[in-house]
Amino acid sequence: MPTAILIDGGYFIKRFRAIEPQNAMDAGRAADCAFRWACAHLSPKAAGHSGDRKDATQQSRRELYRIFFYDCPPLINKLHNPITKRVVDFSRSDEAQFRLELHRRLRSMRKVALRLGHLSTHVQWTIKQDRITDMLKGKLKLEELTEHDVIPNVRQKGVDMRIGVDVSSLAFKRQVDQIVLLAGDADFVPSAKQARREGIDFVLDPMWAQISESLQEHIDGLRSTCPRPRPKQPKAILQPAVDLVV
Incomplete structure (x- = not known):
């Protein structure tokens, strides 16, 4: 049976920007990474030991059911800044343009379903x-x-609910035998427990972030397929200039 991959969009974007800060506002790159890092879960961690390693990988590669990406439309309202009292049009912000372009690209990808909640x-x-x-x-x-x-x-509304509903539907209808969730929030523990009770192999990909013990307890596997974020470099300490006395 195939694998369904669910991505918490807000969480993914934060981790993507930590991993590739130079591409923080590149929607095309974000969409491409979401697809590639998700599909990496279909391959085993290591190929077979005998013969052609490529053939061994292909034989054991899992089938993809669908990639579900959960997010909300960006803020596009006009609001008065409380400091300057001037109107700010958030539809023209870099973040709004990034989200809209990301959603557009995800909609055009094969085997990707975009699930949108709404903003308060x-x-x-x-x-x-x-x-x-x-x-x-x-x-x-x-x-x-x-x-x-x-x-x-x-505040986002409806995203967690949609993830929970899809996990339940996939599990009860036996449409998959494995669910991979790219997230790191302990709020998904009930969904993970329900899927496991139905015999689903539930794998969590926190994208190298630390997760709570309560979430670790209720999953069947932990695997991150994206690159590790580079550790932040400590700020250089400027030494005072010293005049040479001759």
Whole structure:
């Protein structure tokens, strides 16, 4: 029986940008990586030991049922920035253009199904987390905030529900015998438990991120097929210039 691969889009984009920061806003590259890293799960970790390694890999390669990509449309509203009071058109933002192009490319790919939730209609502004930290430490005052220190607090709706429904449907209808989930949220534990009770091999791909023990307990395998993110380089410490005395 085939394998179904489910991708939590919001999680994938964050990890993709950590792995390839130079391509953070390249929607074409993101779509290509989502497809290739998902399909890598269809191949075994190692080919056979005898004869032609290529033939051994092809014989043991699993069949793909479908790749499901779950995301939400981008924010395209016009909102007033609370600092400058000016109108900001988010439909023209780089992030909106990136998401729209990513969704367009995914729709055109074979064996890929795009599942879209929706954004909360009530959008409020919030202060960026690093600026909140600075304020709590006394490094920044409220009146010193700039228009770049605040962002709209956008909440996704319906994405987790769609993932759960699809896992249940695939398991109960016996359409697959293996489900691979690219995510890292413990909220998917009930879905994983339900699939396993139906005899489904449930594999989690956290894209090299650490996962909780509660999630580790309720999966049948853990495998990441994408490249490991490069560790952040420590900032260089500039040494003070020293004048040579002759």
